[in-house]
Amino acid sequence: LFAVESKKTCPFSTKSHVLINFDDPAFHENPELIFQKLRNTAPIQKIILDDGFPVWLISKFNDAIEVLRDHRFIKSPNSLRTSDTDPLKGKTNRASPAYILRRFHMLANDPPNHTRLRIFAQKAFTPKLITAMRPRIQQITNELIDKIQTDKKCDFIDDFAYQLPIIVIAELLGLPVEDREKLRNWSDVLIEVQVTEKNKQSIEESADAFINYLSNVFALRRKNPGNDLISAFLRLELAEDHLTENELYATIFLLIIAGHETTVNLISNGMHSLLSHPKQLNLLKNNPDLIHSAVEEMLRYNGPVINSTMRLAAEDILINGIKIKKGEGVLVIFLSANQDEAKFDDSLRFDITRQNNKHLAFGYGIHFCIGAPLARLECEIAIKTILERLPNIKFNPDADSLEWRASNIIRGLKKFPVVF
Ligand code: HEM
Numbered sequence: 001l002f003a004v005e006s007k008k009t010c011p012f013s014t015k016s017h018v019l020i021n022f023d024d025p026a027f028h029e030n031p032e033l034i035f036q037k038l039r040n041t042a043p044i045q046k047i048i049l050d051d052g053f054p055v056w057l058i059s060k061f062n063d064a065i066e067v068l069r070d071h072r073f074i075k076s077p078n079s080l081r082t083s084d085t086d087p088l089k090g091k092t093n094r095a096s097p098a099y100i101l102r103r104f105h106m107l108a109n110d111p112p113n114h115t116r117l118r119i120f121a122q123k124a125f126t127p128k129l130i131t132a133m134r135p136r137i138q139q140i141t142n143e144l145i146d147k148i149q150t151d152k153k154c155d156f157i158d159d160f161a162y163q164l165p166i167i168v169i170a171e172l173l174g175l176p177v178e179d180r181e182k183l184r185n186w187s188d189v190l191i192e193v194q195v196t197e198k199n200k201q202s203i204e205e206s207a208d209a210f211i212n213y214l215s216n217v218f219a220l221r222r223k224n225p226g227n228d229l230i231s232a233f234l235r236l237e238l239a240e241d242h243l244t245e246n247e248l249y250a251t252i253f254l255l256i257i258a259g260h261e262t263t264v265n266l267i268s269n270g271m272h273s274l275l276s277h278p279k280q281l282n283l284l285k286n287n288p289d290l291i292h293s294a295v296e297e298m299l300r301y302n303g304p305v306i307n308s309t310m311r312l313a314a315e316d317i318l319i320n321g322i323k324i325k326k327g328e329g330v331l332v333i334f335l336s337a338n339q340d341e342a343k344f345d346d347s348l349r350f351d352i353t354r355q356n357n358k359h360l361a362f363g364y365g366i367h368f369c370i371g372a373p374l375a376r377l378e379c380e381i382a383i384k385t386i387l388e389r390l391p392n393i394k395f396n397p398d399a400d401s402l403e404w405r406a407s408n409i410i411r412g413l414k415k416f417p418v419v420f
Pocket of ligand 1: 256258360
């Protein structure tokens, strides 16, 4: 899913396409100009991955919507691509631990399985549960600010933005907060995009450790249920259309990884956008009620997810006159679609008062992010509280220039030194 970057695992090679090179740090300095060129010259562009697999990049808003709502673009590769070659599947009928975590959750499935998995998760992951988290998220935010306040400077990502979402999701699931480094290490290994003979063993070991860890948590919660999400899942499991144990592991894994790096980078990219636009920053400081539209604009203008996860064409499909052949892959570039001038007025301008801001930062269609209300709430509380308590926050003038991660999935800074 939302993968960590690395040269080896980045699926887009330089040789295969004209405009975009996700491996190149220079691309990440100024992606908006390259996306603009892409939208104007090759809005539906085919690239060939290192392993020879053809993938279409969709960069315009309307084409993105067309792809994301078309049920003929599917997630499950079973009938199309990797079923026999997926090294995680193994040669026996028994799925390997990593295969379970990667393939048994909603984002890797199509209806009717997707529907069943998603409805199940939504029954426990309710808006009520999220709203009830508000005071606790506020408290965690305050505690994190208490820790950094006296130094008058910090790394905004490491010392603040990185901490909040992992504490929140660990508490929501009812996992001990002290386990967050363990969770982070397992997730880092498990979200590598490509499995090779070299990394296969460490991926399997991490998956195995994660599943063992969860199965112990399940045993404890079955005996002693609490108010947490895992207890709620286990209660539902008893009640009705239950998930298999493997589907439960994968669902919890998805909630941890899908909600973490994304929210970290929403908060930090959002703060970066504000500090880069002092008039907008002042406008928000003087009108804190603008926080809702400000968060939407942060999501649109420089959201944390660059590309969608891969879909595959289940048959030949025409998109805006271009034929995508059965079996070929499609990736929607959310960042580009959100900057499409045909959809958003003055689309490259950061405007925290923007109205009708129907961006695609959380995706669209049946896989629309189920964590969107939580991510919005965390970002809203984080940014608002930082501006209230550290109103003089600014870029650290003594720091080296900022560098963006050379990732094809997550848009985010490597470091973000600030003073206040
Ligand atoms: C799906 C973005 C936070 C859970 C997605 C998708 C996007 C996205 C773009 C769709 C991917 C695709 O269609 O290929 C974001 C962003 C976040 C965020 C930008 C933060 C700023 C969260 C959180 C959670 C979460 C906090 C849960 C704790 C999920 C799940 C899916 C998903 C479970 C799969 C939904 C499905 O397949 O039906 N997210 N996400 N996300 N997200 Fe998020």
